[in-house]
Each structure stands twice: as C-alpha cells, then as structure tokens.
Amino acid sequence: MKFLKKNAFFILAMAFLAVLYLFPSVKLKLKDLFFPIAAIENAITLNDQDYDIQLKGINVPDINLKSLKGNKLVLLNFWGTWCPPCREEWPTIEKLYLARKDKIDFVLIAMQDKEEDVIAFMKKNNYTAPVYIAESPITSHVLPKVFPTTFLLDKNGRILLKEDGSKDWNSKSTNDFIDNVTQ
Numbered sequence: 001m002k003f004l005k006k007n008a009f010f011i012l013a014m015a016f017l018a019v020l021y022l023f024p025s026v027k028l029k030l031k032d033l034f035f036p037i038a039a040i041e042n043a044i045t046l047n048d049q050d051y052d053i054q055l056k057g058i059n060v061p062d063i064n065l066k067s068l069k070g071n072k073l074v075l076l077n078f079w080g081t082w083c084p085p086c087r088e089e090w091p092t093i094e095k096l097y098l099a100r101k102d103k104i105d106f107v108l109i110a111m112q113d114k115e116e117d118v119i120a121f122m123k124k125n126n127y128t129a130p131v132y133i134a135e136s137p138i139t140s141h142v143l144p145k146v147f148p149t150t151f152l153l154d155k156n157g158r159i160l161l162k163e164d165g166s167k168d169w170n171s172k173s174t175n176d177f178i179d180n181v182t183q
Contacts, residue, residue: 046157050139055109055132058118063132068105073160073182074153075169077108078144081121085166086148090127095170097129103182104152106130111147154181 051066068074077093079086097106108131110118118131142151145164152161160181168174 044141044159046141046153046159050141051157052136053109053134053138053142054136055107056115056135058110058115058131058133059122059128060130060132065107068107069157070155071105072155073104073178074151075104075106076142076151076153077106077148078111078150079108079148080111080113081117082113083147087121089148089166089169090125092167092169092171094125094127094129096174099170099175100178103178107132109134111144152178 048066048069051069053065054062055065056062065074065076075093075096079090081087093106093108096104106129108129110131110133113133115133118133121127122131148163148166150161150163150167150169151159154160161177
C-alpha cells in the first residue's frame with residue numbers, strides 16, 4: 001500500500017501514456033480539445049513550382065493546381081482508398097466541403113491508387129468533394145510523408161494549417177478557424 005501511495009503519480013502517468021499509445025483516436029480527440037488548430041506554419045509559403053501540379057479530375061474537370069492560387073483558400077489533401085485513417089476522415093471532409101465550398105477550393109489527391117478504385121470508393125459512399133490524381137511530380141515541400149496529409153493554404157500559398165494524420169475537418173475549431181481567416 002505504501003508503494004502505491006508513493007508511486008501513484010508515476011503509475012497514473014504511465015497508464016495515461018499507454019492509453020495514448022494503444023488508442024490513437026484518444027490522442028486525436030485530446031489534440032483537438034487542447035490544440036484545436038493543429039500546426040500553424042507561419043513563415044512557410046508554397047512557391048509557384050510547388051503549385052505546378054497537373055491534376056486529372058475524377059469527378060471534376062482536369063486542372064493545374066496553380067490555377068487555384070490567388071482565388072480562395074485551398075484545402076489540399078493527400079489520401080488513398082487503401083488508407084484506413086484517410087477513409088475515417090472522409091465523412092468530415094465531405095461535410096466541410098458541402099458547407100464551405102463557396103469559401104474554399106477543395107483538392108483531394110488520391111495517391112498510390114488506381115482510378116477505378118477511387119471511382120468505386122466515391123460512388124459507394126456518395127462523396128462529391130473534388131478528387132484528383134496527380135499526373136506530374138509533386139515537390140518535396142508538399143509531398144506527404146504520412147497519409148492522410150492536409151494543408152490549408154491562403155490565397156498566396158502560405159500554409160495556414162498542416163495536419164499529418166486524420167482529423168475531424170468539420171469540427172467547431174476548424175470551422176471557427178476558417179471563419180477567422182476568411183473575414
């Protein structure tokens with residue numbers, strides 16, 4: 001009993017860390033609760049070379065990403081049908097798209113995927129957000145190291161938000177952030 005009293009804080013801390021390690025969804029919820037805006041990349045701006053990505057539209061016309069620079073915010077998401085966290089966040093992206101497509105250009109790039117798999121995924125889930133497949137190289141500034149990776153870019157290409165991993169994109173904190181930067 002004396003051992004438990006003496007080491008209670010250490011035992012609780014280890015239990016907390018174990019829960020975070022074993023249940024990544026708990027970590028994501030805590031991160032959204034305590035750090036609602038994931039990572040503001042203050043001084044990082046994508047250049048014209050980073051924006052020069054030719055995109056084949058799956059459910060929209062083909063475009064080059066650079067044609068969107070200067071218009072609205074851009075939500076640039078790299079995902080795959082083969083990626084469980086990507087599939088997990090899709091419903092929240094779709095809800096955000098339906099609510100904010102007037103303020104944000106959505107560019108969801110399917111990576112390491114066959115076109116027919118992407119079409120089947122979109123059709124099965126009735127998703128309407130714009131999906132593309134990259135047909136030109138992606139620079140190292142943008143190329144994701146994990147999936148999903150999402151950037152929220154301002155009109156000039158400055159990274160306002162970068163999220164490595166899944167996120168609830170329709171959360172109150174995300175919507176409040178978008179409202180603040182679009183005013």
